[in-house]
Amino acid sequence: MSLSTKLRFVFTCWVASGGFFSTPISSTGVQAGRFPDERKLMELAANGDILNRLQIKLKPISNVFSKSVAGDNNGASLNSNSSSKSPNEQNHNGDNEDLLLQNQAQRILDEIADSCHSFRRLFRPAGKFEQDHRQAGLHYWFVYECGQNSAGSDADGVVSQQVGEGQETVAALSKLNIMVNEMGDPNNFGIDIATAEYRVQETVIKESLQDVFPSSSSGGGTSKNERSRHLKGSDSRSHRQELAIPGERAVPNDPWLRLQSHYDAINLREAWKIMTNENAWSRCKDVVVQVLDTGWDTAHADSGLNRWTNPGEDCSIFGSGNGADDDDNGYIDDCHGYNHADNSGTNLLGRGNHGSHCTGTIAANTDNRIGVAGIAGGRRKHRGVSIMTSVGFGSSGTSGFAEAIAYAADMGAHISSNSWGWPSIGLYDPATLDAIDYADARDVLVVFAAGNKGANAEYYPAFYSKVIAVAATDNDGFAASFTNFGRDWVDIAAPGVQILSTGFSKYRSYKTSDEYIFLDGTSMACPHVSGVLALGKCLNPSATAPELKNCLFDTATDIGDPDLGSGLVNPPGFLNCVLDLMASTATPTFSPTDQECFCSGDCHQGRPGETGCRSCSFCEAAVCSADFFCCIYEWDDLCAYLAYEFCPCTCDFYGCAYENNMRGQRVRSMRHLH
Numbered sequence: 001m002s003l004s005t006k007l008r009f010v011f012t013c014w015v016a017s018g019g020f021f022s023t024p025i026s027s028t029g030v031q032a033g034r035f036p037d038e039r040k041l042m043e044l045a046a047n048g049d050i051l052n053r054l055q056i057k058l059k060p061i062s063n064v065f066s067k068s069v070a071g072d073n074n075g076a077s078l079n080s081n082s083s084s085k086s087p088n089e090q091n092h093n094g095d096n097e098d099l100l101l102q103n104q105a106q107r108i109l110d111e112i113a114d115s116c117h118s119f120r121r122l123f124r125p126a127g128k129f130e131q132d133h134r135q136a137g138l139h140y141w142f143v144y145e146c147g148q149n150s151a152g153s154d155a156d157g158v159v160s161q162q163v164g165e166g167q168e169t170v171a172a173l174s175k176l177n178i179m180v181n182e183m184g185d186p187n188n189f190g191i192d193i194a195t196a197e198y199r200v201q202e203t204v205i206k207e208s209l210q211d212v213f214p215s216s217s218s219g220g221g222t223s224k225n226e227r228s229r230h231l232k233g234s235d236s237r238s239h240r241q242e243l244a245i246p247g248e249r250a251v252p253n254d255p256w257l258r259l260q261s262h263y264d265a266i267n268l269r270e271a272w273k274i275m276t277n278e279n280a281w282s283r284c285k286d287v288v289v290q291v292l293d294t295g296w297d298t299a300h301a302d303s304g305l306n307r308w309t310n311p312g313e314d315c316s317i318f319g320s321g322n323g324a325d326d327d328d329n330g331y332i333d334d335c336h337g338y339n340h341a342d343n344s345g346t347n348l349l350g351r352g353n354h355g356s357h358c359t360g361t362i363a364a365n366t367d368n369r370i371g372v373a374g375i376a377g378g379r380r381k382h383r384g385v386s387i388m389t390s391v392g393f394g395s396s397g398t399s400g401f402a403e404a405i406a407y408a409a410d411m412g413a414h415i416s417s418n419s420w421g422w423p424s425i426g427l428y429d430p431a432t433l434d435a436i437d438y439a440d441a442r443d444v445l446v447v448f449a450a451g452n453k454g455a456n457a458e459y460y461p462a463f464y465s466k467v468i469a470v471a472a473t474d475n476d477g478f479a480a481s482f483t484n485f486g487r488d489w490v491d492i493a494a495p496g497v498q499i500l501s502t503g504f505s506k507y508r509s510y511k512t513s514d515e516y517i518f519l520d521g522t523s524m525a526c527p528h529v530s531g532v533l534a535l536g537k538c539l540n541p542s543a544t545a546p547e548l549k550n551c552l553f554d555t556a557t558d559i560g561d562p563d564l565g566s567g568l569v570n571p572p573g574f575l576n577c578v579l580d581l582m583a584s585t586a587t588p589t590f591s592p593t594d595q596e597c598f599c600s601g602d603c604h605q606g607r608p609g610e611t612g613c614r615s616c617s618f619c620e621a622a623v624c625s626a627d628f629f630c631c632i633y634e635w636d637d638l639c640a641y642l643a644y645e646f647c648p649c650t651c652d653f654y655g656c657a658y659e660n661n662m663r664g665q666r667v668r669s670m671r672h673l674h
Helices: 038-046 066-071 073-078 094-111 127-135 167-182 224-232 255-259 268-277 281-286 354-363 401-410 430-440 522-539 545-554 571-585 616-621 635-641
Strands: 050-058 116-121 141-146 191-198 205-211 288-293 337-339 386-391 415-418 445-449 468-473 492-495 499-502 516-520 649-652 655-658
Touching (some): 038 167, 038 191, 050 094, 050 167, 050 430, 094 116, 094 167, 116 167, 127 401, 167 191, 281 522, 288 354, 288 401, 288 522, 354 522, 401 415, 401 430, 415 522, 430 445, 445 522, 468 522, 492 522
Parallel strands (some): 288 386, 337 386, 415 445, 445 468
Antiparallel strands (some): 050 141, 050 191, 205 516, 649 655
């Protein structure tokens, strides 16, 4: 569907069913603070959908004292010469504004101290990105901790909620609503929005989890059902293609690819052929995809190679940081992402294998003779897209989704993949929608699972107009029985039934079958679309988010169901559309034959190395001379990727082998083996 047909406003929550957000007008004609309906809040609290946290967005300082300007001398003195200026242009600098906001937040806490005990900024001070946050108004958001920390974990590590959680949050909201809307805000709190923080859930059908097969790529049989699924799929030999680049293959050698029939349902192999012919795999490592979920088990044998690394953070101590915020972004040790739920840069595995499964669909180590393939997991000597791991489902609780999306936008993510949502119709956190607005304004493609209620209803965040909402189909292109749907808000569909991907590593599970699992859900459809979008960004790095969206929607396969948006995602059609975008800006190619290349730090930073260096990606991937010496910038990662024990290494047509070779060695008579 076109973007214009999916228009929704931020504060439409519950309008159709009675008005979840009330927007009363005070006697002075000034709009008072916006609060949820108390009766509905009580219902949500009884269902366990409200956490012990309260979110409040304060008004800009110039608006807080607008009533005082008319008759209160103290208020007028705070706002002299500021009524016509924006918050960033007022007569107080950022520090003074922060002090005033903190004072307001403290006065609110004093009012609700019987229910809530502390507060902090919802979006933490962002260092070098703070000015961007202020311009977007993110610094007006505060979160209050209410009640007692009653979250606990059951035997499976799932955070449970005790009876009564959220009641204190409701009590605090009720008191503030009376003060602001019924009494006319006599304390001048300056509340713009006050809302509970709602429980978020993964969009996966948990009952469909299956034990699959022994994880070893050699030996072991498959069950009758597994064999029948394999026989129904296509033999990989039938997909051999004559490629423009000699020595390269379109189909990776991962042994369980034959069981990933969901890829065949969208003709992914043809898209991989396009990527190979266009030599696009070499650019994938520069494409950053955030996965906001339960985290990623990079100890898994089929995971970890495609991990994003923060270039500004000192990650020299076992890759986990030095206890400092080296890049001044507000986060300590965010070497490979951040655990926003547990407030940690080093523990990027929250609870459960949901995030690892979603990440594996996008970027499992691919073409490594192990396990499964990821859509954008790389090819041979080329890494796949870089995964920025963000954790919202932590080991101690569930939170931080809004902040995580803003983090992705600040740190250069091109795509944010989100397989989660709020469980009730019309329910959402306005702060999260503000974060989505922030990311959208920075050309980030935000992708969300549509949800598993089997309904055409307003399930956020997927229902929000600025995200790509993904419904689920089976491998025959029919709507999955559980998928949400709606021609007015669902954008596209992707396979979400019997999706095979990575689970826990053998080091975190007693059952080897947990290393690879089948799952159902729009949670599984979402990363299919994120992975395909990532391929498009690899193919054409200059393509903008709107251009990629239009190609995605315009090329979707019509499956005769308008309630599934534009149709089924079509990777080869999408990539051909992306190729058309870059046709007018095509650059000449260079032959590396008989040239020299030195893979130095300069080359890694984006500047060519010595004479004849074709490009940085050409150097770093792995270029072999006639005597099979390698020029590899990150040879240790490459060797680990190809499952060889020794490094440094040399390469040949078949992979990596130990050789007593120096890193960064100059080579001659180079051959292009992509």
